[in-house]
Every structure is written in C-alpha cells, then in structure tokens.
Amino acid sequence: MTEQRASATSFGANEGASDLAAILKRRGISRREFLRFCAVIGGTLALPAGFGSQIAEALEKAKKLPVVWLEFQDCAGCTESFLRASHPTTAEIVLDVLSVDYHETIMAASGHLAEEAKHHTMEAGGYLLVVEGAIPLADGGVYCCVSGQTAEDLLMEAAASAAAVIAVGSCATFGGLPKAAPNPTGAVGVMDLIKDKPVVNLPGCPLNVVNLTATIVHYLTFNELPEMDDLHRPLFAHGARIHDNCERRGHFDAGEFVMEWGDEGHRKGWCLYKMGCKGPIAFFNCPTVRWNEGTSWPVASGHGCIGCALPDFWELGAYKTVDIQKFTPPATYPSVEEAEEDISVVDVGIVGGLAGLAGLAIGAAGMAAARRSQSGEKEGG
Ligand code: SF4
Numbered sequence: 001m002t003e004q005r006a007s008a009t010s011f012g013a014n015e016g017a018s019d020l021a022a023i024l025k026r027r028g029i030s031r032r033e034f035l036r037f038c039a040v041i042g043g044t045l046a047l048p049a050g051f052g053s054q055i056a057e058a059l060e061k062a063k064k065l066p067v068v069w070l071e072f073q074d075c076a077g078c079t080e081s082f083l084r085a086s087h088p089t090t091a092e093i094v095l096d097v098l099s100v101d102y103h104e105t106i107m108a109a110s111g112h113l114a115e116e117a118k119h120h121t122m123e124a125g126g127y128l129l130v131v132e133g134a135i136p137l138a139d140g141g142v143y144c145c146v147s148g149q150t151a152e153d154l155l156m157e158a159a160a161s162a163a164a165v166i167a168v169g170s171c172a173t174f175g176g177l178p179k180a181a182p183n184p185t186g187a188v189g190v191m192d193l194i195k196d197k198p199v200v201n202l203p204g205c206p207l208n209v210v211n212l213t214a215t216i217v218h219y220l221t222f223n224e225l226p227e228m229d230d231l232h233r234p235l236f237a238h239g240a241r242i243h244d245n246c247e248r249r250g251h252f253d254a255g256e257f258v259m260e261w262g263d264e265g266h267r268k269g270w271c272l273y274k275m276g277c278k279g280p281i282a283f284f285n286c287p288t289v290r291w292n293e294g295t296s297w298p299v300a301s302g303h304g305c306i307g308c309a310l311p312d313f314w315e316l317g318a319y320k321t322v323d324i325q326k327f328t329p330p331a332t333y334p335s336v337e338e339a340e341e342d343i344s345v346v347d348v349g350i351v352g353g354l355a356g357l358a359g360l361a362i363g364a365a366g367m368a369a370a371r372r373s374q375s376g377e378k379e380g381g
Contacts, residue, residue, distance in 0.1 A: 020060050044214045044289060045226065045236045058221035065220070066127040068118055068158055069103040072144050072151040073178040073187055074133030077206035078169040079105050098216070101127070104146070115147055118158075125161035128216070131190050132207075134171040134178040138186030155193060164225060165190060165199045168212060173201040173232075174311040181315065191232055198225050201232040205308035210289045211237045229283075231311065237289075242279035242305050245287040248272065266302060276319035277304025284309045 024034055038059070039052035071079070083106065100106070102118040109117055121127050133151075136143040141150030149157075159165055167190040170176035178187035191199045202211050215234055218226045226234040243249065251257070252271040259265060259274060273280065282305055286297040298305055307313040316322070 020062070038217075041214050041217050044210060044285070045218055046239075055217055055221050059217065062220045064099045065216075066121045066124070067098045067100045067103075067130060068121055068127055068162070069100060069130040069132065070154060070158060071104055072131070072133035072135050072155070072172070073185065074169065074171050074176075076105055076132070078132045078172075079103070081206040081209050082168075082212065098128070122158060122161055126163050127161070128219075129158050129162035129165045130212075131155065131165060131167050131172045132169055134175045134187035134189060135193060136178065136185035136187050138184070143185040152193065155190065159194050159197055162197065164219070165194055165197050166202060166212070166215060167191065167199060167232075168202050168207040170203045170205045170308055170313065173203040176205065177314055179312070179314075199232050200225055200228065200234060202237070203233065203309040204284070205306075205313075208237075208286070208289060208291060211285070233283075233309070237285045238283045238309060240283060240285065240288075242282045242284055242287060242299075245285075246279050246299055247287065248299060269302075272299060272302075272304035274321055275304050276306075276317065276321055278307030278310070278313070278316060278322055279305040280324050281322050282307040282310055 024031075035052060035056055038055040042049075042051040042055055045051075069079075101121040102114065104114070107114055107117070133144075135141075135151045135155055137152060141152050144151040146154060167173045171178055171187075172190050174189045175183070175187045175192075176189075178185060179189075189201075191201060200215055202208075202215065204211075211234070214236060215226060218224075218234075218236075226236055228234055229238060231238075243252070246252075248269060248271045251265075251269070252273055256268075256270040257265060257274040258270050258272050261275070271277070277299065279299065284305075286305070287299070290297045290300070304318075306318050307316055310316070
C-alpha cells in the first residue's frame with residue numbers, strides 16, 4: 001500500500017484547465033450546491049469537517065484529466081452506473097471535467113477514428129485508465145478481442161503509460177461472473193496482471209459511482225490515491241462492515257429475523273440474516289452512501305446483501321446463510337462467545353483484577369485495534 005501511495009503521480013501534467021466554474025454555471029449549478037457537494041464527498045472520504053473547502057479549491061484549479069476507459073468481459077453495468085442519473089448532478093459534472101478520450105460504449109467515434117483517439121492519449125501519457133470487465137487468458141485470450149488485439153494485450157498496452165489504474169466493478173477487480181466456476185475463459189481481474197502500477201479496486205455489481213467520484217476527487221485534491229486495504233480497495237468505501245451500519249441491526253441483536261419472503265418479519269423490516277444476507281462478512285459503504293443518488297440500497301428494499309464487493313461472491317450462494325463464527329454485538333453488550341476452556345471462579349477473580357490494571361494502560365486505542373483486527377479476520381467468512 002505504501003508503495004502504491006508513493007508511486008501515485010500528479011494529474012497536473014496535462015494541459016488545459018477544466019474551468020469548472022464555467023461548466024457549473026452553464027449547467028445551472030450554484031456555488032452553494034457545489035460547496036455542499038464538496039462537503040459530502042469529504043464526508044464520503046471520511047475526512048475531517050472543513051476539508052470541503054480544500055476539495056473545492058483543488059477541483060477549481062484541477063487540469064483536465066484524460067481518461068481511457070476499457071471494457072472487456074462485462075455487461076456494461078458499471079458504465080450504466082457511471083452514466084445513470086435522473087438529472088445532472090454535481091458529481092456528474094465533476095466527472096464531466098474529465099476528458100474521457102476513449103470509451104467504446106459512449107464515444108461518438110468508431111473504428112479507426114476511435115483507435116486513433118486512444119493512441120493519441122496513450123502517447124501523451126499521464127492519463128487515468130479505468131477498466132471494466134474481466135480479462136480472459138485461456139486459449140490465447142480469444143474470448144475477448146477488440147480491433148484484433150486480445151483483452152490482455154490491450155490492458156497491458158494501455159496501462160504502460162497510465163498514471164494510475166482504476167478497476168471498476170466485480171469483474172475487473174476480482175474476475176466476477178466470468179470467473180465463476182468452472183471459469184471456462186480463464187478470466188482474471190486487473191490486479192492479477194498489473195503489478196508495476198497503482199491499481200485501485202472499486203468492486204461492486206455494479207460500481208457505485210459515488211465511490212469513483214470520491215476516488216478521483218481524492219486524487220485531484222491530494223495528488224495521491226486514497227489509502228487502501230490488502231485487496232486494493234479504498235478504506236473510505238470498504239473499511240466498515242455492512243452489518244455494523246445496517247438499519248436492521250437492532251432486529252439482528254434482538255433475534256428478530258425474516259424467515260420467509262413476505263412473512264410478518266419481512267413486512268416489518270426485520271433482519272435478513274436467515275435469508276442469506278452477507279452483511280456480517282462484507283465491508284462496503286452501501287448503508288451510508290446508498291445507491292441511485294442516495295435513494296436506497298438492497299437491504300433497505302427488503303433483500304439481503306449478496307456480498308458483491310467480496311472476491312468470488314458468485315460462489316457464496318445468494319440465499320445461503322453465512323456462517324458467523326463470532327457474533328458481534330455492540331461493545332456495550334457482554335460477549336456471546338463460548339469460553340474455549342473451563343474457567344474456575346478463582347481464575348475469573350485473578351483475570352478480573354489483572355484486567356482492571358491492564359485496562360488502565362491499554363485504553364480505548366487498544367480496544368479499537370482489537371476490534372479492527374477482529375473485523376479483518378472475518379471478512380469473507
Ligand atoms: Fe442488516 Fe444483513 Fe446484518 Fe441483518 S444480517 S443486520 S439485514 S446486514
């Protein structure tokens with residue numbers, strides 16, 4: 001991770017200021033709305049209050065950032081997510097200031113003209129490479145070719161001069177549906193192939209465009225990629241367990257579960273754990289950021305989380321109950337774990353006394369570290 005942060009390069013090498021103020025004015029977005037957007041993105045990135053104005057300043061000064069967007073084995077759902085909005089939002093406009101020089105699904109040019117645009121951008125270098133879809137390696141890569149080149153060749157060629165690579169959606173990050181057993185095309189994710197570049201993984205089926213926006217804004221503001229976990233996922237989006245932020249959590253703790261679709265518990269909004277919800281093993285910001293401009297998310301609409309940000313989530317079984325080794329009630333609750341060995345009353349007295357002394361030294365920081373470590377152990381079951 002340190003290596004990735006150190007090797008992140010500035011976007012400022014490209015010519016032409018974005019002139020965000022003019023774009024905002026043309027689109028009828030007031031300065032107040034723009035500042036509110038910057039504050040919301042600061043919140044999404046888990047930055048302290050007050051960073052909104054720093055983000056606004058950085059975006060106003062940002063140069064146009066060329067983007068090459070490649071699609072391989074995908075359903076174009078992440079592109080849909082990128083484009084989909086019922087009305088132009090400020091986030092869209094910030095994304096508009098990017099110069100999307102190559103995107104097969106949305107670009108007007110086709111054939112040689114499209115390829116020419118891509119090569120022109122690649123020659124200049126310093127662009128952002130966004131990849132959607134898995135890369136098939138079996139049988140010489142014949143299962144996905146564009147303009148006579150295999151997906152693998154296209155990816156490696158485009159990554160060579162990119163400033164950074166962002167893999168969007170579950171297919172580009174971890175192989176997704178194309179990689180599901182028996183994986184006939186030998187599909188892999190971007191990070192399986194690119195080892196010499198910073199790669200950010202934004203999994204999800206599809207990508208949540210808020211997280212793409214926040215990642216780009218972070219890069220434009222701080223000239224580096226956001227901090228990531230060992231799966232290359234930004235911590236601001238994948239640092240917290242869904243189960244811990246879920247609005248149905250109170251029902252889980254109270255033992256109130258939906259047992260059948262449409263039953264009384266389902267109508268009352270009880271916990272979906274027994275219907276296969278993967279919230280206890282999945283780390284994603286769906287409960288807080290939500291989808292469709294913050295309208296809702298799967299659990300709010302009555303379906304359990306399917307764990308789409310987890311590697312190989314297709315193999316988990318959408319309706320199979322996940323095995324929770326240790327329940328995780330709030331810290332104020334007594335532990336429900338069973339003791340592994342017999343503990344005598346005397347032991348309890350001694351341990352209690354020592355814990356009282358040690359507790360003074362360890363304090364809240366130790367508790368937080370222990371809880372974080374417990375979380376890390378359990379992701380993915
Ligand atoms: Fe929410 Fe699912 Fe956890 Fe129940 S199991 S509290 S529905 S995340």
